[in-house]
Amino acid sequence: MTIGVPKEIKTNESRVALTPGGVFELVNYGHQVYIQETAGEGSGFSDEDYREAGAIMLPSIEAVYAMAEMIVKVKEPVPQEYPLIKRNQVVFTYFHFASSESLTRAMIASKAVCIAYETVRDEDGSLPLLTPMSEVAGRMAIQQGAKYLEKPIKGRGVLLGGVPGVPPGRVLILGAGIVGVQAAKMAAGLGAHVTVLDINMKRLRYINDMMPPHVVTEFSSVYNIKRHIKNHDLIIGAVLIPGAKAPRLITRAMLKDMRPGTVLVDVAVDQGGCFETTRPTTHEDPTYIINDIVHYCVANMPGAVPYTSTLALTNVTLPYVLKLANLGWETACKEYPDLGRGLNIVKGKVVVDEITNAFESGLV
Template identity: 90%
Template sequence: MKIGVPKEIKNNENRVALTPGGVFELTNYGHEVFVQETAGEGSGFADADYREAGAIMLPTIEAVYAMSEMIVKVKEPTPYEYPLIKKNQVVFTYFHFASSLDLTRAMVASKAVCIAYETVRDDDGTLPLLTPMSEVAGRMAIQQGAKYLEKPIKGRGVLLGGVPGVPPGKVLILGAGVVGVQAAKMAAGLGAHVTMLDINMKRLRYVNDVMPPHVVTEFSSVYNIKRHIKNHDLIIGAVLIPGAKAPRLITRAMLKDMRPGTVLVDVAVDQGGCFETTRPTTHENPTYIINDIVHYCVANMPGAVPYTSTLALTNVTLFYILKLANLGWQTACKEYPDLGRGLSIVQGKIMQPEITEAFEGM
C-alpha cells in the first residue's frame, strides 16, 4: 500500500504521525511510505532519518495526498486539506467529528474512508489510541494550570504545593478517566489537595485505592460541582463520552461563584468542552479571561511536547496501521472489531450515531 504522512499544519502542532521506526516497519513489509519534507522536524526527527528508514520524501502536502492510498495523520484535516482528500482514500487520524459540523460535511463530501483514532475501542470499552494522548494531556493539564495560576498571568497567585505554614492549592478534577487519573497523579505529586468527581463508582473506588490520602473522591452532581468551584484554585475538565460531545458541567452563570483568578483547563475541548465558556485556543494564544476566570482550552495540548507525544502515539497506532496496510481497510476492520469501531464516515455515509446526534440527525 502507498501510505502518506503529511506535515501537520494546525497551529503549533509539532507532532508527526509516524516516527522513522514506524516507517521502517512499514517498508519492511513492502509498503511505500511518502513523508512530506520537514514533517518530523518538530518532533526531533530529520528528513535524513526518514530516508534511512526507507521513506520517499516529497516536497509538498499536495504531493503526499496525491500519491497515497492511505493518509496517516495526528490531527483532523484542516480546511486547506479538505479538497486534497480523494474518494476511497483511507484517512486515519484523530477526527473528533462531533465538535465540527464543517469537518463532518467535508469528509462526507470527500467520500473517503475516515477512521478515527479516538473511537477505536476494545471489547472492554478502553480506547487504545486515545489513551496515550490522554495520559500526556492529563499530566500537562496540571503543569499548565500551575503556571497560569501565577499572578503575572492573571491567576490567583497560588503555589499548588504550598510551603510550610501555608496550605497547598486545591485542584478539582471533573472525571476519573485516564485524563483525570493522570492529572490527579501530577497534582498529588506537587502536594496539592485534590478532589475528583465522577458518576462511575467503580472508577472512584479505583482512584480511592491507588491515590494518596490528599486525593479525595466524591460522586459528581450539579450540587457538588457548584459547592466545590467556590473554593478550588484549579479546575480540570476531563470528561469523555467516546465519539460524542462532552457534557457541559460548568455553565457561564457558575463563573460568578468562583474566586477571581481561578484557572479552568478544559481537556475535553476537542469534543466541545466541559465548560459552557470553552472555546478552542492554540499554544500561540492559549488563554482568555471571562469574568476574571482564566480559561486554558488548547485543542492539541500534547503538541507542546511533540517528542514524547509522537513516540507515545506511534507505539499504539503502528499495530493498526500495519493491519490496514497489510489487509486493506475492509478486511482489517472485519478481522479486528476494535479497529472497525473507529469507522466514522465511509464513502459519504456516517457510521456513528453520536455524530448524527451531535448535529441533530445530519
C-alpha cells in the same frame, strides 16, 4: 499499499504520525511510504532519518495526498486539506467529528474512508489510541494550570504545593478516567489538595485505593460541582464520551461563584468542552478570561511536547497502520472489531450515531 504522512499544519502542532522506525516496518512489509519534507523535524526526526528507513520524501502536502492510498495523520484535516482528500482514500487520524460540523460535512463530501483514532475501542471499552494522549494531556493539565495560577498571567497567585505554614492549592478534577487519574497523580505529586468527581463508583474506588490521602473522591452531581467550584483554585475538565460531545458541567452562570483568578483547564475541548464558556485556543494564544476566570482550552495540548507525544502515540498506532496496510481497510476492520469501531464516515455515509446526533441541523 502507498501510505502518505503529511506535515501537520494545525497551529503549533509539531507531532508526526510515523517515526522512522514505523516507516522501516511498513517498508519491510513491502509498502511504499511517502513523507512530506520536514514533517518530523518538530519531533526530532530529520528527513535523512526517514530516507534511511526507506521513505520517499516529497516536497509538498499536495504531493503526499496525491500519491497515497492511505493518509496517516495526528490531528484532523484543516480546511486547506479538505480539497486534497480523494474519493476512497483512507484517512487515519484523530477526527473528533462531534465537535465540528464543518469538518464532518467536508469528510462526507470527500467520499473518503475516515477512521478515527479516538473511537478505536477494545472489547472492555478501553480506547487504546486515545489513552497515551490522554495520559500526556492529563499530566500537562496540571503543569499548565499551575503556571496560569501565577498572578502575572491573571491567576489567583497560588502555589499549588504551598509551603510550610501555608496551605496548598486546591485542584478539582471533573472525571476519573485516564485524563483525570493522570491529572490527580501530577497534582498530588506537587502536594496540592485534590478532589476528583465522577459518576462511576468503580473509578472512584480505584482512585481512592491508589492515591495518597490528600486526594479525595466524591460522586459527581450538579450540587457537588457548584459547592466545590467556590473554593478550588484549579478546575480540570476531564470527561469524555467516546465519539460524542462532552457534557457541559460548568455553565457560564456558575463562573460568578468562583474566586477571581481561578483557572479552568478544559481537556475535553476537542469534544466540545466540559464548560459552557469553552472555545478552542492554541499554544500561541492559550488563554482567555471571562468574568475574571482564566480559561486554558488548547485543542492539541500534547502538541507542545511533540517528542514525548509522537513516541507515545506511534507506539500504539503503528500496529493498526500495519493491519490496514497489510489487509486493506475493509478486511482489517472486519477481522479486528476494535479497529472496525474506528470507522466514522465511509464513502459519504456517517456510520456512528453519536456524530449524527451531535448536530441540531442534521447532516442530510
